[in-house]
Amino acid sequence: MSTISTDPHHHADHGHHHPPAGLKRWFYTTNHKDIGTLYLLFALTMFFIGGAMAMVIRAELFQPGLQLVEPAFFNQMTTVHGLIMVFGAVMPAFTGLANWLIPMMIGAPDMALPRMNNWSFWILPFAFAILLMSLFMEGGGPGFGWTFYAPLSTKYSGDSTALFVFSVHIMGISSIMGAINVIVTIFNLRAPGMTWMKMPLFVWTWLITAFLLIAVMPVLAGTVTMVLTDKYFGTSFFDAAGGGDPVLFQHIFWFFGHPEVYIMILPAFGIVSSIVPTFSRKPLFGYASMVYATSSIALLSFLVWAHHMFTTGMPVFAELFFMYCTMLIAVPTGVKVFNWVATMWRGALTFEVPMMFAIAFIVLFTIGGLSGLMLAITPADFQYHDTYFVVAHFHYVLVTGAIFSIIAAAYYWLPKWTGHMYDETLGQWHFWCSLISVNVLFFPMHFVGLAGMPRRIPDYALQFADFNALISIGGFAFGLSQLLFVWLLVKCIKGGPAATSQVWEGAEGLEWQLSSPPPYHSFTTPPDVK
Amino acid sequence: MTAPNHRPLLLKLLLITGGMFGFGYALVPLYDVFCDLTGLNGKTSSMAATADKAVTDLKRQVTIEFLAKPDPKMPWLFQPQTRQIQVHPGEIKLVYYEAENPTQALMVAQAVPSVSPGQAALYFNKMECFCFQRQTLKAGEKLLMPLQFYVDPALPEQFSTITLSYTLYDVTQHSPAAQVAAVYQTGK
Numbered sequence: 001m002s003t004i005s006t007d008p009h010h011h012a013d014h015g016h017h018h019p020p021a022g023l024k025r026w027f028y029t030t031n032h033k034d035i036g037t038l039y040l041l042f043a044l045t046m047f048f049i050g051g052a053m054a055m056v057i058r059a060e061l062f063q064p065g066l067q068l069v070e071p072a073f074f075n076q077m078t079t080v081h082g083l084i085m086v087f088g089a090v091m092p093a094f095t096g097l098a099n100w101l102i103p104m105m106i107g108a109p110d111m112a113l114p115r116m117n118n119w120s121f122w123i124l125p126f127a128f129a130i131l132l133m134s135l136f137m138e139g140g141g142p143g144f145g146w147t148f149y150a151p152l153s154t155k156y157s158g159d160s161t162a163l164f165v166f167s168v169h170i171m172g173i174s175s176i177m178g179a180i181n182v183i184v185t186i187f188n189l190r191a192p193g194m195t196w197m198k199m200p201l202f203v204w205t206w207l208i209t210a211f212l213l214i215a216v217m218p219v220l221a222g223t224v225t226m227v228l229t230d231k232y233f234g235t236s237f238f239d240a241a242g243g244g245d246p247v248l249f250q251h252i253f254w255f256f257g258h259p260e261v262y263i264m265i266l267p268a269f270g271i272v273s274s275i276v277p278t279f280s281r282k283p284l285f286g287y288a289s290m291v292y293a294t295s296s297i298a299l300l301s302f303l304v305w306a307h308h309m310f311t312t313g314m315p316v317f318a319e320l321f322f323m324y325c326t327m328l329i330a331v332p333t334g335v336k337v338f339n340w341v342a343t344m345w346r347g348a349l350t351f352e353v354p355m356m357f358a359i360a361f362i363v364l365f366t367i368g369g370l371s372g373l374m375l376a377i378t379p380a381d382f383q384y385h386d387t388y389f390v391v392a393h394f395h396y397v398l399v400t401g402a403i404f405s406i407i408a409a410a411y412y413w414l415p416k417w418t419g420h421m422y423d424e425t426l427g428q429w430h431f432w433c434s435l436i437s438v439n440v441l442f443f444p445m446h447f448v449g450l451a452g453m454p455r456r457i458p459d460y461a462l463q464f465a466d467f468n469a470l471i472s473i474g475g476f477a478f479g480l481s482q483l484l485f486v487w488l489l490v491k492c493i494k495g496g497p498a499a500t501s502q503v504w505e506g507a508e509g510l511e512w513q514l515s516s517p518p519p520y521h522s523f524t525t526p527p528d529v530k
Numbered sequence: 531m532t533a534p535n536h537r538p539l540l541l542k543l544l545l546i547t548g549g550m551f552g553f554g555y556a557l558v559p560l561y562d563v564f565c566d567l568t569g570l571n572g573k574t575s576s577m578a579a580t581a582d583k584a585v586t587d588l589k590r591q592v593t594i595e596f597l598a599k600p601d602p603k604m605p606w607l608f609q610p611q612t613r614q615i616q617v618h619p620g621e622i623k624l625v626y627y628e629a630e631n632p633t634q635a636l637m638v639a640q641a642v643p644s645v646s647p648g649q650a651a652l653y654f655n656k657m658e659c660f661c662f663q664r665q666t667l668k669a670g671e672k673l674l675m676p677l678q679f680y681v682d683p684a685l686p687e688q689f690s691t692i693t694l695s696y697t698l699y700d701v702t703q704h705s706p707a708a709q710v711a712a713v714y715q716t717g718k
Contacts, residue, residue, distance in 0.1 A: 188536055218549075
């Protein structure tokens with residue numbers, strides 16, 4: 001082979017370098033770019049399905065009283081909305097970005113285990129088909145909340161529980177395979193000269209995320225298996241009558257659950273750390289401290305799970321321990337926010353759509369982080385627990401945090417992926433509509449939560465009516481705004497002004513040295529890293 | 531360039547994955563050991579205590595409240611005879627709970643205790659308790675079930691009231707002896 005093969009014409013000699021035509025290309029593909037695209041489109045589809053469920057929830061809550069749906073169906077909507085958004089939208093979107101970007105960022109030809117890569121994507125549609133079909137069963141789908149607390153899920157649940165358990169198993173296997181692939185790729189396929197501390201932060205944050213995934217997804221698999229055997233096979237892990245303990249469920253679930261929330265935010269930190277320097281035309285401030293901050297957040301995530309359980313009656317010592325550990329996480333997170341702001345400080349800033357979403361991320365994620373600190377204070381949590389304040393908190397970190405970062409990433413790398421610039425005006429419309437509506441949607445939830453409105457309830461007391469109507473209007477507006485994004489995506493994939501290789505004036509990194517769109521096989525011989 | 535061999539790293543990662551699946555299950559016994567040692571979660575010991583070391587502390591009085599409720603799926607009637615008593619720490623007391631099986635079939639029940647506040651559980655010692663064994667009642671049968679206990683004089687000062695709550699569960703299906711008896715009963 002010749003030494004330089006980034007020229008796409010070089011591959012014309014080799015038939016197997018071209019993808020097969022039609023559907024087969026997508027079913028059989030082992031190409032990281034194809035699989036990345038599949039993941040991203042799948043996540044977008046799930047985002048709209050989960051979003052439609054959120055619209056049902058907000059329509060029911062528009063007025064007090066029961067008008068549109070049965071309470072049992074309402075519970076199924078909150079449950080499946082949560083499951084779909086966590087496991088179907090955010091996580092696959094991040095995996096899609098990892099597939100597309102990590103090989104290009106570290107100068108690798110592809111993911112290390114391409115056949116497994118195909119499997120980890122293609123089992124996902126089956127997992128979600130099972131979950132969604134369970135909604136049409138007699139007795140309906142799972143309605144015990146995405147946290148499936150025992151004994152709700154073990155004693156008081158319908159037969160759809162078995163389908164729920166199997167679909168979570170499949171989702172877990174998919175993300176574990178995806179994570180293993182990321183780790184092996186980063187360990188073994190870095191281009192010569194790409195030392196650990198030269199890796200782009202997106203690669204670093206994903207590496208740490210992947211380790212979190214293989215550490216806690218198996219625990220989730222164990223938890224759902226225990227629910228399955230408790231419900232159908234007579235074990236008593238969580239059944240007090242047989243010597244088990246329902247509180248044990250919460251410990252095991254949140255041992256998975258808390259690292260899981262960092263799985264959904266660490267890659268977002270990587271994305272923002274890529275975008276902010278580009279549009280500030282300055283290198284990232286405090287690269288090394290970003291790496292250490294990410295690692296310490298990941299380590300601390302294993303020590304804070306019981307802050308979800310302050311009201312279960314823990315001894316004071318344990319409540320203090322988990323309270324202090326939780327507050328400690330604000331330190332590395334604060335380091336990150338400081339570094340992003342310092343990167344922008346005296347930069348030559350421009351405000352294209354990816355930068356707008358990244359700045360919105362920094363501001364709104366910080367709001368979500370602050371309400372998280374309030375929830376971390378044990379005595380205060382006794383008031384906030386299971387109210388809309390919690391709903392406001394985790395939607396600020398997951399919607400204006402994780403989802404905004406994914407949208408920012410899509411805008412940022414879309415010209416690289418498609419070879420076309422997106423429509424900037426339409427993108428700005430999408431941004432401003434989303435920004436305003438998302439705050440109308442989630443900010444008042446803080447107030448109704450503090451005033452005592454409980455979460456996961458299809459009806460509420462009259463004094464919450466005005467705020468809930470406002471929240472619902474924000475919700476519908478946010479949902480409709482995302483249609484602008486789809487329109488923009490379709491336009492950009494179909495055509496548009498040709499993008500240069502570097503796309504953005506200040507963009508640095510190996511992926512920007514490839515053409516836009518990059519050749520089907522890139523870096524078949526490793527590039528030189530300066 | 532030779533392709534790197536991914537297998538060793540892959541195997542290590544799969545090992546971690548398998549190990550963490552096992553760890554999820556290991557949390558179950560770890561949790562029980564942790565609760566036994568610390569008395570968290572209001573779990574009292576399921577072993578009978580002895581009163582050798584107990585010296586009655588006449589200067590203090592502790593209120594003990596007794597609660598009882600059958601599981602929602604459990605048809606038995608179940609209540610304490612005494613709702614509330616005052617005891618001196620170290621003093622041995624005997625109280626009774628009433629149970630009645632109003633159904634037409636033999637049933638087996640298991641009572642599961644819980645002490646509130648949870649931190650007081652370590653100091654609540656039962657010498658005899660109906661919760662140590664499963665209770666079997668024939669159709670329509672009634673039973674007075676004893677509970678003999680004392681409060682450890684080492685109970686910290688901040689606890690002036692201890693609530694003992696029992697939930698009664700139907701364990702007939704998990705009880706092989708009862709199934710045999712049920713067959714015998716219906717056969718008659």
